[in-house]
Amino acid sequence: MAYHSKMAKCMKQWLSVSVILIIAWCSSMTLVHAETRDTYTFASSAAHEKFDNLTHHLRCLVCQNQSLADSNAELAIDLRQQIYDMVNKNQSEQTIIDFMVSRYGDFVLYEPPLRLDTYLLWFGPFVLLIVGFIVLAFVIRNHKSTSPDIKNFDELLTKQSHSSL
């Protein structure tokens, strides 16, 4: 009896954890995809790939959280044209990125560069996660030492059900 209730409890916990994980996974999958209406033709598939890669990794500066590839803003259209022209002139990805950064700053990059002043940005979340785990470990340990012994508790329960019968 005690064994079964424990099993059920365990199952329940696992079920709720997996539900949470599924929800988290689903929400991470819902990426917004806007359609843009450029009709660029490329000399090679490599050039096309370079263009796609660049426009997805550079920010539309005047939009809220959209890449150049996703935006129909006037500035984004101009910047796509600029990238297209540079790709067609066979300029390297780094040259094109440097061109953008020298005019619009790091803000144009979707991924901020890893530098001394961006360490907190990059590693802060992981530090917070570790702190969270440490706190969790403390709380669990504390909880175990103060909670009544499970075995005794089960005995108590059986006694009680017997008496109520």
Add this chain to the structure above:
Amino acid sequence: MLIRALKWLPLLSFLGLIFFLWQGLSHDPKLLPSRLTGKHLPNFNLISVENSHQHLIAQDLQGQVILINVWASWCVACQQEHSMLLSLSGQQKVPIYGLNWKDNLIAAQNWLQMAGDPYQLSGFDATGRTAIDLGVYGVPETFVIDKYGIIRYRHAGPVTPAVWREVLWPIIQKWQNA
């Protein structure tokens, strides 16, 4: 003891979060300093809105402190600052040049004819390429260029009397006397 202190951690981190989010509300993400401050004015050679035979050329703008105002006839904020620009151009404190951005030439000409032209000359940036070289996000934006053709300041948004008095005019004076 430690556990007791830990009890307050969620509340404290929550308050910390609130503090930073609150700060974020009053922070305008558009007020990024221009990457071009301290750099040379990029090269351009544009036909002017006022007269198709006259060009606005970057090299011609050296020798005195000037303002370059990025504008468009469709831009509401530009219309708001227009009377301010007109009065500044009347006072002749600093020559103002225009960069007409993402506009229709006829619409731009009509607007200047109707509302008055505060510019010495306005370059017509048909492709938007000059605006990209200047790192322009949108209209209106105003750049202070020194005697040597170096960009000293960029103001994003309309030039209001307060912006002129507290920001632009002191910077212009500084570089006029430099």
